[in-house]
Amino acid sequence: MKVLVHIDEAEQWRDALAERLPEAEVITSAAPPEQRRQADYLAVWKPPEALLREPGALKGIVNLGAGVDALLNNPGLPEGVPIVKLRDAGMGELIGDYVRYGLLHFQRDFDRYRRQQHAGEWREHAVMDKADWPVGVLGLGAIGAKVAAMVADDGFPVHGWSRTPKALDGITCHHGDDGLEALLGRISTLVLLLPDTPATRHLIDARALSLLPEGASLINPGRGTLIDEAALLAALGPVDDAGSVGRLRGALLDAFPREPLPEASPLWRHPRVWITPHMAGPTPLGAALDQVAEALRAFEAGEVQDTVDPNAGY
Amino acid sequence: MKVLVHIDEAEQWRDALAERLPEAEVITSAAPPEQRRQADYLAVWKPPEALLREPGALKGIVNLGAGVDALLNNPGLPEGVPIVKLRDAGMGELIGDYVRYGLLHFQRDFDRYRRQQHAGEWREHAVMDKADWPVGVLGLGAIGAKVAAMVADDGFPVHGWSRTPKALDGITCHHGDDGLEALLGRISTLVLLLPDTPATRHLIDARALSLLPEGASLINPGRGTLIDEAALLAALGPVDDAGSVGRLRGALLDAFPREPLPEASPLWRHPRVWITPHMAGPTPLGAALDQVAEALRAFEAGEVQDTVDPNAGY
Numbered sequence: 120m121k122v123l124v125h126i127d128e129a130e131q132w133r134d135a136l137a138e139r140l141p142e143a144e145v146i147t148s149a150a151p152p153e154q155r156r157q158a159d160y161l162a163v164w165k166p167p168e169a170l171l172r173e174p175g176a177l178k179g180i181v182n183l184g185a186g187v188d189a190l191l192n193n194p195g196l197p198e199g200v201p202i203v204k205l206r207d208a209g210m211g212e213l214i215g216d217y218v219r220y221g222l223l224h225f226q227r228d229f230d231r232y233r234r235q236q237h238a239g240e241w242r243e244h245a246v247m248d249k250a251d252w253p254v255g256v257l258g259l260g261a262i263g264a265k266v267a268a269m270v271a272d273d274g275f276p277v278h279g280w281s282r283t284p285k286a287l288d289g290i291t292c293h294h295g296d297d298g299l300e301a302l303l304g305r306i307s308t309l310v311l312l313l314p315d316t317p318a319t320r321h322l323i324d325a326r327a328l329s330l331l332p333e334g335a336s337l338i339n340p341g342r343g344t345l346i347d348e349a350a351l352l353a354a355l356g357p358v359d360d361a362g363s364v365g366r367l368r369g370a371l372l373d374a375f376p377r378e379p380l381p382e383a384s385p386l387w388r389h390p391r392v393w394i395t396p397h398m399a400g401p402t403p404l405g406a407a408l409d410q411v412a413e414a415l416r417a418f419e420a421g422e423v424q425d426t427v428d429p430n431a432g433y
Numbered sequence: 434m435k436v437l438v439h440i441d442e443a444e445q446w447r448d449a450l451a452e453r454l455p456e457a458e459v460i461t462s463a464a465p466p467e468q469r470r471q472a473d474y475l476a477v478w479k480p481p482e483a484l485l486r487e488p489g490a491l492k493g494i495v496n497l498g499a500g501v502d503a504l505l506n507n508p509g510l511p512e513g514v515p516i517v518k519l520r521d522a523g524m525g526e527l528i529g530d531y532v533r534y535g536l537l538h539f540q541r542d543f544d545r546y547r548r549q550q551h552a553g554e555w556r557e558h559a560v561m562d563k564a565d566w567p568v569g570v571l572g573l574g575a576i577g578a579k580v581a582a583m584v585a586d587d588g589f590p591v592h593g594w595s596r597t598p599k600a601l602d603g604i605t606c607h608h609g610d611d612g613l614e615a616l617l618g619r620i621s622t623l624v625l626l627l628p629d630t631p632a633t634r635h636l637i638d639a640r641a642l643s644l645l646p647e648g649a650s651l652i653n654p655g656r657g658t659l660i661d662e663a664a665l666l667a668a669l670g671p672v673d674d675a676g677s678v679g680r681l682r683g684a685l686l687d688a689f690p691r692e693p694l695p696e697a698s699p700l701w702r703h704p705r706v707w708i709t710p711h712m713a714g715p716t717p718l719g720a721a722l723d724q725v726a727e728a729l730r731a732f733e734a735g736e737v738q739d740t741v742d743p744n745a746g747y
Contacts, residue, residue: 212588213560216537223534232709239701241693241710246527248717274526379555387553395546396555403562 120419123148123158123174125166126183135404136162139412160418162411163190171195179203179418181411185210185262185400186342187427188315202427203414209403211265214340217399218266218310219273221338221371224393225308226252226275230369234390247307249274255302257322258312258341259285259292260433262400266312278302282318303330308338315342316432325350328367336368340399343375348386358389367391373399434733437462437472437488439480440497449718450476453726474732476725477504485509493517493732495725498716499524499576500656501741502629516741517728523717525579528654531713532580532624533587535652535685538707539622540566540589544683548704561621563588569616571636572626572655573599573606574747576714580626592616596632617644622652629656630746639664642681650682654713657689662700672703681705687713 122145124132129147137145146154148170158174164183172195182190182204190196224230228244235242252275256267259281271277271289279290280302286292293302299322303309309331313319323337324347331354339346356365369391375384378397386392417423427433436459438446443461451459460468462484472488478497486509496504496518504510538544542558549556566589570581573595585591585603593604594616600606607616613636617623623645627633637651638661645668653660670679683705689698692711700706731737741747 216541216563216587220534220537220541220543223530227530227534228712229534229707229709232712233707235710236701236708239696243710243712243715246712246715249530382553387550393543393547394550395543396549396557398542398546398557398560401557401560 120144120159120178120415121146121154121157122160122162122415123150123155123170124162125170126162126164131404132162132183132408135408136411139408140415143415160415162415165189166193166195168193168195171197179415179423181205181414182427183407183411185260186314187433188342188344191427191429191432201418201423202429203418203423203425204427204433205407205410207261207265209406210400211262212269213403214262214312214400215266215269217340217373217395218270218338221310221336221393222252222254222270222273222275222308224371225336225369230391230393250276252276252307253278253305255280255306255309256290256312257299257302257310257345258314259287259290260312260314263312266310270310278306299327300330303327304332306335307332308336311337311339311341311345313341313345314433315344318432320344321347323347323351325353328354331366333366334368335366337370337372339370340373343372343378345374346372348376348384352385352389355389355391358385369393371395373397434458434473434492434729435460435468435471436474436476436729437464437469437484438476439484440476440478445718446476446497446722449722450725453722454729457729474729476729479503480507480509482507482509485511493729493737495519495728496741497721497725499574499714500628501747502656502658505741505743505746515732515737516743517732517737517739518741518747519716519721519724521575521579523720524714525576526583527717528576528626528714529580529583531654531687531709532584532652535624535650535707536566536568536584536587536589536622538685539650539683544705544707564590566590566621567592567619569594569620569623570604570626571613571616571624571659572628573601573604574626574628577626580624584624592620613641614644617641618646620649621646622650625651625653625655625659627655627659628747629658632746634658635661637661637665639667642668645680647680648682649680651684651686653684654687657686657692659688660686662690662698666699666703669703669705672699683707685709687711 120143122143125148133145133147155173159178162181177200180202187204254275255278257280259279267277267279267290277290280293284294354367371393373395434457436457439462447459447461469487473492476495491514494516501518568589569592571594573593581591581593581604591604594607598608668681685707687709
């Protein structure tokens with residue numbers, strides 16, 4: 120089989136994949152066009168449109184990440200070619216640690232203490248017990264479920280939400296529109312781990328934000344399109360450092376509708392917004408490569424499972 | 434028995450203690466002097482010198498925290514009166530969460546991303562695996578051991594250090610002067626959980642800091658006197674926000690030799706120093722009260738154990 124790899128640092132992926140799949144010929148998108156056209160499989164992350172149109176007879180595509188929205192929205196995507204995405208490959212724990220940091224940031228008042236330091240102010244805040252700090256996790260796929268379990272293990276009560284009903288040990292599960300309303304009204308911190316689909320776009324709008332308790336906080340290691348940015352800014356209140364706040368106490372954001380986040384975005388300068396450059400869940404290379412090799416062998420053997428449903432969007 | 438309580442919000446402690454010990458008469462230091470003089474027991478946190486001298490016949494003192502240095506250094510402390518201190522009472526977990534936050538702060542580059550945000554810079558750093566981020570914990574008492582276990586559970590390799598040899602599951606234990614040198618040379622983040630004693634004062638001096646690998650970080654939820662502040666500032670390098678650094682990448686500090694930290698301290702304004710106002714390990718009231726009641730009953734029954742050794746300092 121002939122596999123074409125397209126991702127940052129593709130040579131590293133190509134060499135490591137060739138080692139795992141001696142039976143395959145692995146090339147990168149830097150190879151000559153006549154070689155690219157003969158690819159049986161693509162292993163790609165956010166490929167250019169032209170690259171998707173080139174191969175004559177594709178047998179399958181491996182998406183080199185858990186989010187498939189960029190691939191599904193690519194007009195060059197050939198119809199009817201099965202797609203497999205990477206499952207949580209250590210990514211769940213990385214994102215879980217990101218969420219842990221964000222939860223402690225708010226629950227233990229590190230956001231306030233950092234502002235106090237800038238003002239030279241020594242003042243202790245009473246600690247709210249973790250047991251009195253319910254956390255809402257929207258999205259209970261492989262990563263959402265892993266993160267919810269980590270947060271629950273740490274001692275926070277966790278409310279999970281998914282489109283369809285789910286049952287997870289130690290998590291209070293909600294679903295559907297009513298479930299979302301019930302969840303939003305009772306949590307201290309909201310964590311977004313939903314895929315980007317037409318149904319989730321701007322799910323966190325002015326109305327959703329208005330349902331959160333006063334002083335709630337937001338962590339988004341998921342997709343930037345989940346949030347209506349104007350509504351978020353309104354809920355945060357004025358851009359001042361004095362601690363006067365809107366309904367929303369603060370936000371830790373890793374994903375944005377346009378990345379890099381445009382220079383003009385007011386989010387950069389809001390003192391209660393903490394911005395990270397889409398670093399919450401990088402795919403650990405070794406675990407990812409094992410999955411890619413496994414998926415390609417399954418394609419060849421005609422045994423591939425869990426392909427992406429383009430209509431559902433994940 | 435007559436118990437005198439001295440601590441912030443003493444009325445709350447008095448009422449809750451009276452409930453647990455119906456056989457006792459519980460007063461606060463706001464009671465009239467003639468009542469204070471008749472106290473059999475003191476349950477105190479950082480009492481004034483005069484208060485310690487008042488009672489005619491003290492049978493015991495309960496220190497309302499894990500650190501006894503302030504009490505032992507008080508010139509009013511009567512000789513020969515047995516002292517019991519609070520053990521880790523949920524405090525270990527609170528301090529563990531503080532340390533977790535600090536570890537993720539450095540390991541996941543949140544310190545860098547916060548500086549980048551101020552500069553409007555979108556740039557991702559490669560994640561160093563937790564397995565490649567060894568953590569040193571100095572002090573393996575009840576709290577140090579608990580914190581070391583939490584950090585190890587989270588996936589960091591942990592090196593612990595104590596004056597005398599100890600063995601703890603899942604922790605590489607070192608002891609003595611040689612052990613300290615060996616530990617300092619191999620860790621990415623140093624966590625200080627030692628008591629304040631003559632032997633630990635300025636343990637972290639210029640020489641100790643020079644043994645740390647380039648780019649190491651420091652978390653001090655312990656005692657302020659453990660660190661030579663001038664040496665710390667020298668190791669951090671110049672006060673600029675551009676990311677040019679000395680040997681030490683950054684420090685998260687909760688304890689200082691003088692508290693509140695004096696306004697003039699350069700630590701307030703160093704961009705790679707994060708200051709919190711001694712909030713890492715507040716004693717959760719309920720658990721602490723149970724221990725106080727237990728200690729007072731043990732005193733009365735002549736069965737008190739684990740009293741403080743004033744010569745050792747803990």
